[in-house]
Structures are given as structure tokens and as C-alpha cells.
Amino acid sequence: MISPDALKSAAAIISSAKGSSPPISATISTISSQAHLQMISHWHDELEFIYILDGKMDFHIEEKILTASRGDFLAIHASAMHRSAPHNGEDCRFIRALIHPSLLTENQSVRNRLLSPLLGNTSRRCFLVPSASPDAPRLGALLQEINRTNEKHLPGFELESIGLLHILLARLYALFPPEKQTQEEMPGTDISAQRRMVAYISHHYPEKISLAGIAAAGSVSRSKCCQLFKKYMQQSPIDFLNRYRLEISRNLLDSTENSILEIANACGFSSQSYYTKMFSEKFNCTPTQYRSRLF
Structure with a gap:
């Protein structure tokens, strides 16, 4: 008889079950080593940021399909249904961070004016910054610094990571202000x-x-x-x-x-x-x- 805990753990790995991730999780990975993550579409409460270090990766984000290459930066909306796989079976090395929205500013004026239009807009399920943009390496550097900060685990590292996160979001907002976001059909x-x-x-x-x-x-x-x-x-x-x-x-x-x-x-x-x-x-x-x- 397989224990309920074993079944729950096995399902959580491929479903990104709610509450299964820490508030800030940043890792450098190779997708070929995560075969179980390549196949099952899932969604979660966290924002997901990805910076491609080497190779290419295909993303299926709801009905859209896109390929991210070395140097591309991708932000996936919290609750967007998505999955990823290596492009043409090639290995892809990337840095990935999951950020729970609860970590974002509690200042209601800032949240309503700046963050909600960017992250609460359900018509825009992802933001892709191509490597050709000078902003892509800047965003990637911020993501790598969040990863290094978490790995060092020095006293107060959470505050530093949250500060870096807000800088990252500010740059995304500058790139994708609400008035420039395309008016796509709202998912219903x-x-x-x-x-x-x-x-x-x-x-x-x-x-x-x-x-x-x-x-x-x-x-x-x-x-x-x-x-x-x-x-x-x-x-x-x-x-x-x-x-x-x-x-x-x-x-x-x-x-x-x-x-x-x-x-x-x-x-x-x-x-x-x-x-x-x-x-x-x-x-x-x-x-x-x-x-x-x-x-």
C-alpha cells in the first residue's frame, strides 16, 4: 500500500501544488534534469521569472506557444496555465525564480497604481524581453543576484531579495506599462x-x-x-x-x-x-x- 503522503508528494512535484514553494525560490537548473516538469501543464500562485543561460526552451502558456533562447527573459503571470520543454530535445540551462505576490509592497497606493495593472491584468499572461533588448541582461542579472543572495543565506537576506525583486518589477513596469499592453481577449x-x-x-x-x-x-x-x-x-x-x-x-x-x-x-x-x-x-x-x- 502506497502511503497518502507519498502520493501527495508525487503529485505536488508535477502540479506545483499551492503552498508547496517558499515565498522566494530561485534556482539554476538544466531542463533535461527535470523531465517530470516538461510534460504536465500546471499553474500556481507565484509569479515565475526565467532567464535563459544556454540553449532554448519552448513554453506553452495557455493557448500560446513561444520559444525562449539564450539571453531571453520571461515573466509568467501568477495563475497562468503553462508548461515548458527543451526546444528540439536540446538541453537548456536557465535560472528560475518563483515569487509569491504576498511579498510585494503593502502600500495600497503603489500596489493599486503600479503593481495591480502589471500583475493583475489577466489579459497578459506573460512578458518576454528578448536578448536583443538591453534590458534583458539587466533583468537576468537581477534574477541571478536574487539567487546568489538566497544561496548565501546571510542575516536579512530575505529583505535584500525583496528589494531586488521590486527593482526587477519596476523595470518590467517601465517596459510594459498598462497603456502599452495589448488588449487581448480576457480569459473567461x-x-x-x-x-x-x-x-x-x-x-x-x-x-x-x-x-x-x-x-x-x-x-x-x-x-x-x-x-x-x-x-x-x-x-x-x-x-x-x-x-x-x-x-x-x-x-x-x-x-x-x-x-x-x-x-x-x-x-x-x-x-x-x-x-x-x-x-x-x-x-x-x-x-x-x-x-x-x-x-
């Missing part, structure tokens, strides 16, 4: 329905799930459900469900000693043989072979 019932359906899958993946059940969670028809998954996830609802289950199972293979059968059952697969078939098709090895590579 479609994205809300999509989030409810993804949340339903994340909560019920161990159970038997049908297309009708997924659609009902979003209060849409089955055909509309398929259209929304195609639009926002670039795959069918059932493909997303299977991908989600496989990623949970892979995290359990990494973090537990439970049997393959127990993991298959815990992730909602009807049988061990079906699970092994699906896993092999996705990862080019069986669950047993995958686990043996870890040791």
Missing part, C-alpha cells in the same frame, strides 16, 4: 472550465475516470471538453489523463520502494500489464528498467 469561461477539469484529474486520477466525468467537472459537453484540451494542452483529455498518471507513477518509482503492481493500481491503471505497456511507449523502457537505472 473557457480557461476557468479548463482549470476545473485539470483539477478534477489531479484529484481523481487514482479512480476510474471517463471523458464524461472530465467534461462534467468543467460543466461543458464532451465535444467542448476535447476542444479545450486541444486548445490549451495540445492533446486529448484522455491523453492528458494518461500522461498525468504516468508522471505520478514515475515519481513514485523514484521515491518509493513499492511494487510495480502497487504503483499501477495507485495511479489508476487497470492492470500492471497495461501500465507497463503505456510506460514503455512513453519512456522507451519498462517501469522495472527505469527503476534499475536509478541505482
Whole structure:
């Protein structure tokens, strides 16, 4: 029997569960070492800042797809549904920071006049500053300094990180003032329905799930459900469900000693043989072979 805590931890890794991150988290990573983060669309309460150090990375931000290259700076809106993957399978080294909005100024005048238009504008889900802009390396340097400050962990480092964050946001505001932001269609019932359906899958993946059940969670028809998954996830609802289950199972293979059968059952697969078939098709090895590579 797999413990509830193990399942919760496995799901949190790919879902960026609310409350799972510290107020300021900054790391330098290579995306090939984070395979479990490449596949599942997710959203979280934190603002996400990314600066590409080497290589290229593809971002799927709701229905938009963009490629960020070395020297590009990207800011992703809190609550925007997104996922990332290496461009053409190439390794990509980047610095990434998650910042909870609660750390931003409590001065209501400043917050309402400057921050809310920039970060509360739900029609703009991301801000890309290309490497050709002189501002991109400046923003990247600020992000790297936040990372260094957090790593040093000197007394009062949180205050220094928050100060650097406000400088970063001020520069973003100068680049993307509200009057210059494009007037895109405000996300409404479609994205809300999509989030409810993804949340339903994340909560019920161990159970038997049908297309009708997924659609009902979003209060849409089955055909509309398929259209929304195609639009926002670039795959069918059932493909997303299977991908989600496989990623949970892979995290359990990494973090537990439970049997393959127990993991298959815990992730909602009807049988061990079906699970092994699906896993092999996705990862080019069986669950047993995958686990043996870890040791």
C-alpha cells in the first residue's frame, strides 16, 4: 500500500501544488534534469521569472506557444496555465525564480497604481524581453543576484531579495506599462472550465475516470471538453489523463520502494500489464528498467 503522503508528494512535484514553494525560490537548473516538469501543464500562485543561460526552451502558456533562447527573459503571470520543454530535445540551462505576490509592497497606493495593472491584468499572461533588448541582461542579472543572495543565506537576506525583486518589477513596469499592453481577449469561461477539469484529474486520477466525468467537472459537453484540451494542452483529455498518471507513477518509482503492481493500481491503471505497456511507449523502457537505472 502506497502511503497518502507519498502520493501527495508525487503529485505536488508535477502540479506545483499551492503552498508547496517558499515565498522566494530561485534556482539554476538544466531542463533535461527535470523531465517530470516538461510534460504536465500546471499553474500556481507565484509569479515565475526565467532567464535563459544556454540553449532554448519552448513554453506553452495557455493557448500560446513561444520559444525562449539564450539571453531571453520571461515573466509568467501568477495563475497562468503553462508548461515548458527543451526546444528540439536540446538541453537548456536557465535560472528560475518563483515569487509569491504576498511579498510585494503593502502600500495600497503603489500596489493599486503600479503593481495591480502589471500583475493583475489577466489579459497578459506573460512578458518576454528578448536578448536583443538591453534590458534583458539587466533583468537576468537581477534574477541571478536574487539567487546568489538566497544561496548565501546571510542575516536579512530575505529583505535584500525583496528589494531586488521590486527593482526587477519596476523595470518590467517601465517596459510594459498598462497603456502599452495589448488588449487581448480576457480569459473567461473557457480557461476557468479548463482549470476545473485539470483539477478534477489531479484529484481523481487514482479512480476510474471517463471523458464524461472530465467534461462534467468543467460543466461543458464532451465535444467542448476535447476542444479545450486541444486548445490549451495540445492533446486529448484522455491523453492528458494518461500522461498525468504516468508522471505520478514515475515519481513514485523514484521515491518509493513499492511494487510495480502497487504503483499501477495507485495511479489508476487497470492492470500492471497495461501500465507497463503505456510506460514503455512513453519512456522507451519498462517501469522495472527505469527503476534499475536509478541505482
